[in-house]
Amino acid sequence: MRFARSLRFKFVAAFVFFVVSLSASLGWLASRQIADALYEQLLRRGELLLSDLRKEAASAQEIEEPLRRDLYLTLLTYRAVVGEVIYAQVVQDGQVLSQSSAASDGKVPSLPGAFAAVLAGGPGVTSPRVVVTSRGSDGSPYLDMLQVIPSSPAAAPAAPADGQEAAPAPSYVRLGLSLSQINGEIRHTQLRIGLLALAFVAAGLAVAFTLFQAILGPVGRMMGFVKRVGEGDLGARVEVTSGDELEALAHEFNQMADSLAHRDHALRQVNERLEEANRQLQQVNRELEQANQAKSRFLSTMGHELKTPLHSVRGYAQLLLRESDGRLTRSQREDTEAILQAGDHLLELIDNILFFNRTGEDREPLHLEPVELVELVGRAWDHVRFLAERRSVRLRLLAPRRVRVMADRTKLRQVMINLLHNAVKFTRHGVVQVRLEPGASVTVVEVSDTGKGLEPGNEEKVFDPFVQLGGQEEPGQEGIGLGLAVVRRFVQLHGGRVWAESGNRIAERDGRQGATFVVELPTSGPQLSDDLPEEAELHAHSGRG
Secondary structure (H helix, E strand, C coil): CCCCCCCCHHHHHHHHHHHHHHHHHHHHHHHHHHHHHHHHHHHHHHHHHHHHHHHHHHHHHHHHHHHHHHHHHHHHHHHHHHCCCCEEEEECCCCEEEEEEEECCCCCCCCCCHHHHHHHHEECCCCEEEEEECCCCCCCCEEEEECCCCCCCCHHHHHHHHHCCCCCCCCEEEEEEEEEHHHHHHHHHHHHHHHHHHHHHHHHHHHHHHHHHHHHHHHHHHHHHHHHCCCCCCCCCCCCCCCCHHHHHHHHHHHHHHHHHHHHHHHHHHHHHHHHHHHHHHHHHHHHHHHHHHHHHHHHHHHHHHHHHHHHHHHHHHHHCCCCCCCCCCCHHHHHHHHEEEEEEEHHHHHHHHHHHHHHHCCCHHHHHEEEHHHHHHHHHCHHHHHHHHHCCEEEEECCCCCCCEHHHHHHHHHHHHHHHHHHHHCCCCEEEEEEECCCEEEEEEEEECCCCCCCCCCCHCCCCCCCCCCCCCCCCCCCCCHHHHHHHHHCCCCCEEEEEEECHHHHHHHCCEEEEEEEEEECCCCCCCCCEEEEEEEECCCCC
């Protein structure tokens, strides 16, 4: 027939009608939802701002000074007028306490009639809110929001002479939120949705022609093939014998499946090798852990075994120095002191190795007790006294009479021994000064020397294990680089920190550079210190001061 519509026309027309209807419906729904969402967001923001303004205005009434209260309220409304807020007003007992407006004339619109019922609620109304949509003098819409502030009893009006009860004056906060920005966003959104709908219609027209020319059978088979491959069946294949591009596409799909199967096989092999390497690595880690434990047990055992005869050697040397078996000649005393000095040095090395081994395995607990730092410094100095005598170094202690911290006595003693030994080792014919500065929360210990100081950039390296940056050691007094590493670990166990500084005033007076090591320890308890400090000097040849 002449006027008969072709199948292509019917298919395309139906598809286009469907696309147009769907686009229009979805566009209208999206536009409405976006408009409602924007309005609700603005309303929620307004309610939050209104509530905050009400709270701030109520808290301002607690300010007794009128000038400060008025300034506070003025700043309150002035800061509120930003963004969509076009005005803010605070009214107390019918009197405008403060108001700000973004209008050119600075005026706040008069109250709409809808607010009258709310303001007439009286004292029984606690916190009513009302929102009215109004238009400004330029015709722009805005939300007028009001919230009543309950009047205080002191502000209640006096009864008139005729005995009738007077209506309470209203107290409220009020905000104006402009709807211009929201309306502009809605218009822009509607425009974008309209353009998108036109794009959908054009795309639908193209798709309609494409689908009309498509052969749905091969497409369905290929969809089934893709689903099987997606489920992990890489052996699936699709057969299409249409003799056109769909057949070529099916061939490409089959080649893709072959490639995926090959890569999956290779990936499985790689995963197997990785799992085997991981098992070997775990075995190596276990062996290393066992070796580390064996090393720790060996060091602990050997350290204690070495300390037993060493204590005997030191004890006999101390007896000889006391001349219990007869007087010693000068040469004999020097030799005996050398024996005791070497024994002290060896004992320090062994203690550092044992301490470092225990702290490295996180097996060293803290035994906290009150520790007198002045006494602890004196006992630590006894361990380096003979080395100090040889190098003509004296100790100067600057501290209050009593400084007490909660700490592990053994570990803190080892910290002081290592710091003093390090200071004496790098000083000759000079002074080692220890300054104790107690505090309510932190106690500071400073150990300064008049040695050659530290090279720039070595302030952190000196605390690394087994690092020796060189010094003026006596023969037989060379260390192994663990003393300051033990210091840092023990200080960190106490929750403190330690650092090194090159240069100090004591060394500068002698024309030297010197170095200072600062330790901060948490006091963790009351400080027992007198108001009057004292300065004591412990000379290397005269015993504790």
